[in-house]
Amino acid sequence: MKAWWAQTLAEVTMTLRRGETLLLTVAIPVILLIFFSSVRVTSTPTVHRVDFVTPGILALSVMSTSLVALSIATCFERSYGVLRRLHVTPLGRRRLVAAKMAGVGVTEILQVLIVVGVGLALGWNPHGGARTAVDAAAILALASAGFAGIGLALAGRLRAEVNLAAANGLYLILLLFSGLVIPATSLPAPIQRVATALPSGALAEGLHRLFGQGRAPTGGDWICLAAWALAAPLVAARTFSFD
Amino acid sequence: MSGEPIGSRVVSHAVEVTGLDVSFGELVAVSDATLRVDYGEVVTLLGPNGAGKTTLVETLLGFREPTAGTVRLHGRDPRRFHAEVTARTGALLQRGGVWFPMTPRQVLRLTASYYDAPRDTEELLAVLDLARCAATPWRRLSGGEQQRTLLALALVGRPRVLVLDEPTTGVDAEGRQVVRGLISDERDRGCALLVTTHELGEAERMSDRLIVMSHGRVIAQGTLDELAGEPEMIVDLGAPVDPVGLSALLGAPVTLDGPLRLRCAVAATPERVGMVTSHLATHGVEMIALRTRATLEERYLDLVAESRATR
Numbered sequence: 001m002k003a004w005w006a007q008t009l010a011e012v013t014m015t016l017r018r019g020e021t022l023l024l025t026v027a028i029p030v031i032l033l034i035f036f037s038s039v040r041v042t043s044t045p046t047v048h049r050v051d052f053v054t055p056g057i058l059a060l061s062v063m064s065t066s067l068v069a070l071s072i073a074t075c076f077e078r079s080y081g082v083l084r085r086l087h088v089t090p091l092g093r094r095r096l097v098a099a100k101m102a103g104v105g106v107t108e109i110l111q112v113l114i115v116v117g118v119g120l121a122l123g124w125n126p127h128g129g130a131r132t133a134v135d136a137a138a139i140l141a142l143a144s145a146g147f148a149g150i151g152l153a154l155a156g157r158l159r160a161e162v163n164l165a166a167a168n169g170l171y172l173i174l175l176l177f178s179g180l181v182i183p184a185t186s187l188p189a190p191i192q193r194v195a196t197a198l199p200s201g202a203l204a205e206g207l208h209r210l211f212g213q214g215r216a217p218t219g220g221d222w223i224c225l226a227a228w229a230l231a232a233p234l235v236a237a238r239t240f241s242f243d
Numbered sequence: 244m245s246g247e248p249i250g251s252r253v254v255s256h257a258v259e260v261t262g263l264d265v266s267f268g269e270l271v272a273v274s275d276a277t278l279r280v281d282y283g284e285v286v287t288l289l290g291p292n293g294a295g296k297t298t299l300v301e302t303l304l305g306f307r308e309p310t311a312g313t314v315r316l317h318g319r320d321p322r323r324f325h326a327e328v329t330a331r332t333g334a335l336l337q338r339g340g341v342w343f344p345m346t347p348r349q350v351l352r353l354t355a356s357y358y359d360a361p362r363d364t365e366e367l368l369a370v371l372d373l374a375r376c377a378a379t380p381w382r383r384l385s386g387g388e389q390q391r392t393l394l395a396l397a398l399v400g401r402p403r404v405l406v407l408d409e410p411t412t413g414v415d416a417e418g419r420q421v422v423r424g425l426i427s428d429e430r431d432r433g434c435a436l437l438v439t440t441h442e443l444g445e446a447e448r449m450s451d452r453l454i455v456m457s458h459g460r461v462i463a464q465g466t467l468d469e470l471a472g473e474p475e476m477i478v479d480l481g482a483p484v485d486p487v488g489l490s491a492l493l494g495a496p497v498t499l500d501g502p503l504r505l506r507c508a509v510a511a512t513p514e515r516v517g518m519v520t521s522h523l524a525t526h527g528v529e530m531i532a533l534r535t536r537a538t539l540e541e542r543y544l545d546l547v548a549e550s551r552a553t554r
């Protein structure tokens with residue numbers, strides 16, 4: 001526990017000190033929130049654009065941190081020999097993966113507070129009360145675990161340069177084809193079906209239902225997010241290479 | 244050799260490698276390697292680049308699966324019992340690094356938290372002469388400071404086995420003295436040390452036993468005396484001399500090893516030394532040096548050359 005806690009604190013400190021990570025995890029989501037709330041790129045199912053865009057940007061923020069930032073940072077740790085050194089200590093693979101995921105969680109709490117604050121300042125009017133907030137926190141946490149698992153699975157096997165391209169490419173695909181900022185109903189039917197099976201699609205749908213309609217996420221959303229949250233970190237922990 | 248109590252077990256050898264093969268596809272990196280290191284001894288692994296030293300060390304530390312044979316650290320398979328083994332083992336690896344923004348003090352404190360009874364981190368910083376740069380980020384440290392920080396990280400868990408892969412690379416003369424002192428201290432407190440190096444002088448000064456690898460095989464192992472081979476007289480000369488006369492005088496073949504060096508495979512008794520001295524004086528040739536055995540470097544180069552010739 002002592003080792004895990006110390007490693008988690010170190011992960012949070014290092015994440016918050018990395019300028020490029022802060023750009024990806026804070027600045028870009030805020031810029032996208034302001035841009036898509038102000039400019040009509042595509043039609044939205046809500047009267048005010050900010051009511052549709054803010055939940056999507058929340059999902060995007062979690063994806064940026066859990067998947068892209070974590071994956072790239074971890075992969076560079078491997079190429080700089082940090083993971084090789086950790087391998088010969090008693091920290092262990094499971095505690096390292098758990099510390100990285102916890103570190104990501106703390107960063108995301110800060111992200112969510114900032115995005116919610118900016119959204120409210122732009123006139124976002126979310127539906128629901130305390131129950132909505134609890135459900136939203138739960139699906140964000142599940143999605144975060146799933147994205148982190150995917151990110152670590154990539155980082156644990158690929159070379160840093162390949163991973164850089166893979167994580168960003170995956171991010172773009174998940175961003176465009178999951179209804180995060182473009183409504184899923186605008187997408188072709190086959191892509192809509194794929195989107196609902198992706199953690200980003202289930203997260204976006206769940207958040208839109210919660211904040212846009214005041215309704216709970218569907219059973220399918222919960223199952224999809226829970227499955228990714230369980231399977232992806234397990235795959236990462238089993239396949240993660242320190243060398 | 245004394246056993247080491249670990250829980251309910253008593254382990255005889257700290258490191259035990261038996262018939263180890265490690266292959267990467269068609270490439271055989273280590274072939275039929277057998278060696279051991281006991282608690283309280285320093286064993287140095289020597290060999291040219293590509294000899295398989297680092298592959299052997301990495302297999303020992305659980306990075307690679309043996310293709311055949313076994314490796315044991317504290318009597319345990321390092322891959323199956325990784326947590327148990329790493330809790331008692333410290334390692335300094337080639338290409339091992341630290342998070343760039345972290346300082347030696349921060350990374351040492353963090354690493355200390357992984358162990359149940361770590362060493363005092365401030366004491367380690369002082370011992371390794373890192374106190375002056377303890378608050379400097381990793382990326383701004385010199386090569387020697389980085390290497391000493393990695394050594395401190397290997398030591399912080401009070402290891403019973405230390406595996407040091409080229410510990411003096413990039414370290415200046417003063418730093419090498421610090422590293423040598425630490426190796427000696429760790430041996431004195433009963434730690435087993437397996438060290439790889441290209442520095443034959445360092446190896447000669449700090450090792451209890453030496454292991455020479457070439458082309459993935461262990462080609463020789465033993466103490467410095469054992470590796471040095473049979474007694475011999477090696478005479479460095481101020482000018483060339485015909486070895487035939489000296490051969491007759493000593494009653495054994497004398498060979499030329501270069502124009503200014505004679506070698507004769509007999510013990511350097513006072514009587515024989517006297518014969519050589521007077522023979523050289525008769526011929527007006529100055530004796531620059533007389534040695535009673537080959538240096539480690541000479542023996543090492545001979546062993547590697549023999550190994551290449553027999554392939």
